[in-house]
Amino acid sequence: MAERYNYLIIGGGIAGTTAAETIRSQDGAGSIALVEAEPHFLYSRVALPDFAAGNIPAEKLMLRRLADYESAKIDLYLGERIESLDLGAAEARTASGKIFIFNKVLLAGGGHPKFWPQEEGALSRVARLRTMQDAGRVRELMEKYREVEWVNPKLGIKEKRRGKVLVVGGGLNALDLIDIFYNAGFEVTVLLRKKRFWEEHLDERGSAMFADLWKSRGIEIFFDSEVKAISEALDSARVLTDKGDKIIADIVAVGVGLERNLELAKSCALMHGVGIRVNEFMETSRKNVWAAGDAVEYPDLYSGMDKLSGSWSESFMQGKVAGFNMALNDGEENKPACPAGRRVKFDTVFSYAVTHLKNHIALIGHAREDVGIEAVARVREMRGEYSRFFLKNGIMIGAILLNGQEYLGKVVRMIRERRDLSEHKSNLADPDFDLNKI
Ligand SMILES: Cc1cc2nc3c(=O)[nH]c(=O)nc-3n(C[C@H](O)[C@H](O)[C@H](O)COP(=O)(O)OP(=O)(O)OC[C@H]3O[C@@H](n4cnc5c(N)ncnc54)[C@H](O)[C@@H]3O)c2cc1C
Numbered sequence: 001m002a003e004r005y006n007y008l009i010i011g012g013g014i015a016g017t018t019a020a021e022t023i024r025s026q027d028g029a030g031s032i033a034l035v036e037a038e039p040h041f042l043y044s045r046v047a048l049p050d051f052a053a054g055n056i057p058a059e060k061l062m063l064r065r066l067a068d069y070e071s072a073k074i075d076l077y078l079g080e081r082i083e084s085l086d087l088g089a090a091e092a093r094t095a096s097g098k099i100f101i102f103n104k105v106l107l108a109g110g111g112h113p114k115f116w117p118q119e120e121g122a123l124s125r126v127a128r129l130r131t132m133q134d135a136g137r138v139r140e141l142m143e144k145y146r147e148v149e150w151v152n153p154k155l156g157i158k159e160k161r162r163g164k165v166l167v168v169g170g171g172l173n174a175l176d177l178i179d180i181f182y183n184a185g186f187e188v189t190v191l192l193r194k195k196r197f198w199e200e201h202l203d204e205r206g207s208a209m210f211a212d213l214w215k216s217r218g219i220e221i222f223f224d225s226e227v228k229a230i231s232e233a234l235d236s237a238r239v240l241t242d243k244g245d246k247i248i249a250d251i252v253a254v255g256v257g258l259e260r261n262l263e264l265a266k267s268c269a270l271m272h273g274v275g276i277r278v279n280e281f282m283e284t285s286r287k288n289v290w291a292a293g294d295a296v297e298y299p300d301l302y303s304g305m306d307k308l309s310g311s312w313s314e315s316f317m318q319g320k321v322a323g324f325n326m327a328l329n330d331g332e333e334n335k336p337a338c339p340a341g342r343r344v345k346f347d348t349v350f351s352y353a354v355t356h357l358k359n360h361i362a363l364i365g366h367a368r369e370d371v372g373i374e375a376v377a378r379v380r381e382m383r384g385e386y387s388r389f390f391l392k393n394g395i396m397i398g399a400i401l402l403n404g405q406e407y408l409g410k411v412v413r414m415i416r417e418r419r420d421l422s423e424h425k426s427n428l429a430d431p432d433f434d435l436n437k438i
Helices: 014-026 048-052 066-071 117-125 132-145 172-183 204-216 263-267 312-326 405-417 422-429
Strands: 002-010 032-036 074-078 082-086 091-094 099-107 111-113 147-152 157-162 164-168 187-191 220-222 227-232 237-241 246-249 251-254 258-260 275-277 289-291 296-299 306-308 351-356 359-365 373-380 385-392 395-402
Touching (some): 002 091, 014 032, 014 312, 048 132, 048 172, 172 187, 204 385, 359 405
Parallel strands (some): 099 289, 187 220, 275 296
Antiparallel strands (some): 091 099, 147 157, 296 306
16 A cells, blocks of 8 residues: 655665755654665764774664654655656655655665676675675674785795785775775775876875875885776685786775666656756756755856765755755645745855875865866975865865865865955965965
8 A cells, every 4th residue: 555745755864864854843744754775774874984994883873763763753664675766646666565655755865886897706805885784794804804824835834914905996985995904904905097096186296195195004006907807716816907917805895986876866867967966956857856965966056067966964965955945835735834935055065074094185175177177286295285276267166185174164165255266376386375364
């Protein structure tokens, strides 16, 4: 039998959960269903590296308890995946056969790690990091291969060595994997497809600073290389690159990017580009359909360019905006309980800050090279500090800061204020200039 709801939320990550809670804060009576494929209440993906590393127990990841959903009168369907969505009939079906009829729907399905065909060659040694289950597996693999026994062929005796990890990829997820294994005492090798690190964000100097950071920790890097094949021998994984290099690893940690969960959106023609297309109100092109979080592509109000969502703060704020706008009274048709009001806009400046090998890295706004964008870098060698600012028509639209956390707030403000910084370009490049004076 079909269940009827005023609001159907597909995906119980930070975007979907925040949307459901925001709806409830605005609409005390409307019924809300939250459908989540994983068997867990909301947990922090941001804290997964700490859990994978064994620094925190599973309980510390959890951000909600059953009682939170109950008291907000949100009907939670855990371990249920929406498999089909029919917007004409306002009906969604789960893999287990449940049917939901809804007035309004939010797509907040996030993403999953990109499929990587090469891993088929060594499945028992591959680690990824997106879900709690992935993090649990990283812990298991670390336990198993932290110290490896091998037979020294020259002496013919058993010896012990440190476990070896090959990290494939160079995105933020890969940086987390490098940290986890390096800090646990593994010998780490990194394989990057590009000729240098983050070439779309950094100039050569910046890329070299990252390479130096890794080398100083004894991390070996293969640039401009791809994995051609992996085979699993009894005692290790054997990796062959397209350049003919052979790498032996106990664990292959894969961080090759995020694949957005777009099947439902595709089936409803909600796509445009690479994510679910939304406007600044998180509305899709269809009435009564919103989307939020990692699955969306939105108009970045500061750079004027389309941007794929990809951070916790974006997903949280988009969930809030979507939830608020969904709960607005838009006519008799849906009969929501809350009074009419004005739609709110998503206008958060993207920022993603991580600590990598004890160095602070922040990506803010549109921090990549593009047509019509000018980049200004400054290096404060003694402090291991590197910053690169991105300007469009003299206005700052993004920055990358290595060990420049003291300026994070200032940079976000400069982007929000849309001030013309044309006359400050030389100041931005000057390592002795205090940015707070702008
Ligand atoms: C290891 C790691 C570390 C990170 N660190 C940071 C950080 O330091 N800072 C930062 O800003 N961001 C970080 N992020 C990114 C951040 O966690 C994500 O941007 C954010 O969690 C996205 O939230 P979301 O709700 O859009 O998507 P998700 O968290 O992916 O949630 C979507 C949910 O929808 C469910 N779902 C999908 N399809 C269906 C369906 N058809 N039916 C039912 N359910 C479905 C999925 O199971 C999933 O739980 C990190 C991510 C990871 C993996």
